[in-house]
Amino acid sequence: MKKLLLLFMAIVLAGCGETGSVKERDLEEDVQNLPGDNGNAKKPADRSGAVQKLAAAVNGFAFDLYPLLHESAEGKNLFFSPASIHLALAMTYNGAAGGTKEEMAAVLHADGMETGELNGSYASFLNMAEVKKGKNELKLANSLWLKKGYPFLEPYKKTVRENYGASLHEADFADPQTGEAINRWAEENTKGKIKNMVNRIPPGTVAYLLNAVYFNGKWAFPFNKEQNFEDDFYAGGKNPVTVEYMTNEREYPYFENGQFQAVELPYAGKEFSLAVILPKEGESLEEIVGQLTPEEWERWSQSFAPRRGTVTLPKFQMEYETSLNEPLQRLGMESAFSGLADFSNMVENGGVSIDEVRHKSYVRVDEKGTEAAAATSVAIVESAATDSFHFKADRPFLFLIRENRSGMILFIGELTEPGAK
Template identity: 30%
Template sequence: MMRSALFQSLLLITAGTYLTCSPISNLMADSTTHLAVDLYQVLHCFKENIIHSPLGTALLLGMIQLGAKGKALNEIRHALNLQGNEDSEEFSLLLQTLFSVTSEKKEFTFNLANALYLQEGFIVKEQYLHSNKEFFQAAIKLVNFQDPKACAETISTWVENKTDGKIKNIVSSEEFGPLTRLILVNAIYFKGDWKQKFRQEATHDMDFTKRDGSVIKIPMMHLQMRTKFGNCSHGLYCNNVHYQVLELPYKGKEFSLVLTLPSEDVSIEEVEKLITAQLVKDWFADIQEEDVEISLPRFKMEQTVNLQEILHSLNVTEIFNGGCDLSGITESSEIHVSKAIQKVCIEVNEDGSEAAASSSTQMAAIMSMSHNQFAANRPFLFILKHNPTGSIVFMGRLANPEIENTRRRDMESL
């Protein structure tokens, strides 16, 4: 009888932020940035607004990697840009640094948690469990998947606790099949205060031009501050693509939000065609302190990503096949990953006072005369980065705030 492993990523990230160049291992910065860009290049073709967590994907692939062999292992290591044993040691160092962030009291909240839910009586190798505890601080929990309702409640409660109560009922009993034996769950929660506040009284409705050229009214926040900013131009020969890059600081400066805004005569697609891991690193390194007048939409975005489809596009296919070698997990030769889901939420507002998945963004405005204007009244990209490790926690695009604001009003009316 075939045994299948349900592989599920449950993520919450609520944000506003700041970006800076990070003096960490170039190897790990390269690895996480490459994965972020690879995932983005697949996702941006599917929806107007997109968001994904490269960090969450990397952690789950890393947890599977501990039990993978042969082709399955090689595909995962290639996706993570890990080639040798030294790279694996760097990956372990990255994990230690990230988990130390979660255990320290700081000016932000960053919860990073992993868990393995095992079917009672299903034999998993002790070394696999030990390695997940050591490297990923994964909790090991026994459940009975023959009682899907109880399992759904157990997992949903765990995620709710790890995300400060912001995500509830994350899975339903329909998620589990009769052959489910193992579920890997990953929860990431981020809540940070802006270093400088967008004053609520300065927020008012303004025009936003969508990708199709139509114009809508949306709440636009305003702020004048001194921060990292750059006018960029990239392309071939005379066909240069012009855009702006801006960072917004969180208190403590350990996390950063970088925004990339095409010029008014440039489409978001033209910028996306240029994106490489090296270009993203250049954005982080090349922007300089400037006085900037900032206009930024207030928005909240929630999205579910089918990681199985995305990973297939990145040539990670073997773990989803019935004959894959996951013998490092169990002696069973009939185990594979049957499902991979990532659920992500981001919220950007003035002060984070809203209850659901709030991103507390408390700041004090610095008024200054500036010739630099960053008016995000058209589609733009955003990246949340953990500066000490170089890890990109999430990456996305806001192309149509109307979709998210309509969904938000609908949810608030329930």
């Protein structure tokens, strides 16, 4: 059995008319109108040039970040929302200045856009993107949690509120209930799929910027559960595991080359689709990941064409969690995490930096469709002064007890197991 990669959930936003129930012959027409139909796909009327430019920035960011997360996953499951991460960082970016802003712009692929253009594009996208009709639902939410009494600039708060629809909350970060409130917000805005977004609020925290995204889509062509079967799944040379497969035979947008097969599964109403890329026997997933760029993805996606065949997928569910500090710094966003950070457009006189960018996600794929959720948090803390330090004895250490007048060492020890007696 071949390896399977859930590579990309391609969000295709269409018009705002009611979908209702769709007859099968209409769904067959939907396949003909999906992106990649030899250039003959219908273009959604509300995808403005600004939103398309924003989508290109998010996709560029996605294909930069994905290889780094793939590398750190070391063969384990991986699932993330580049849109959620980009949104949270875009809100943070509005508070940056100087070199920090330049670095963030490059990482976010926003260096070709004025800040106002980026914000306006997101305002348009958020206004058009939310869907709760027919069989599909897409919800995006943003929030800004600020330390009560801290000198955040009013223009910054206004920009985030008006362009990103962020709810603003003044909070006492020393109060454990603040962390509970943040976790409730993330859980409520992901239909209970993302829990415990914030485990512990570090000392010196002055802000949290959060995004949450929730998606629930029903297949245009549901799988028949009665046709499910169990078979082996082979992963990276490991022993096979038995999984439950679902199968469907009909016409789908399809594309293949010498390295992989690719199929696109539409959700009801044409607004969304799931693309799956499967390496051919003898081909490695790593080689495909190495080729993946926005330009290559665009070329592949334009090569899809309707073709009848059988699609067999495993049912699966997974959760994923990671800190994005290291990959974002590797992409070039370095000063934002250091004492050199310049967020003077967020806080009067600056003096703050990013402590952590954390991402959590969930996905379930079954006979009916796909449910997915993700949340991203950006924690902002007061920057350490240049002559200060952080000392955290969280690893084995040596200690000495001495008599100070003589300098005589009375005891020497090592702590390697704090719980032992």
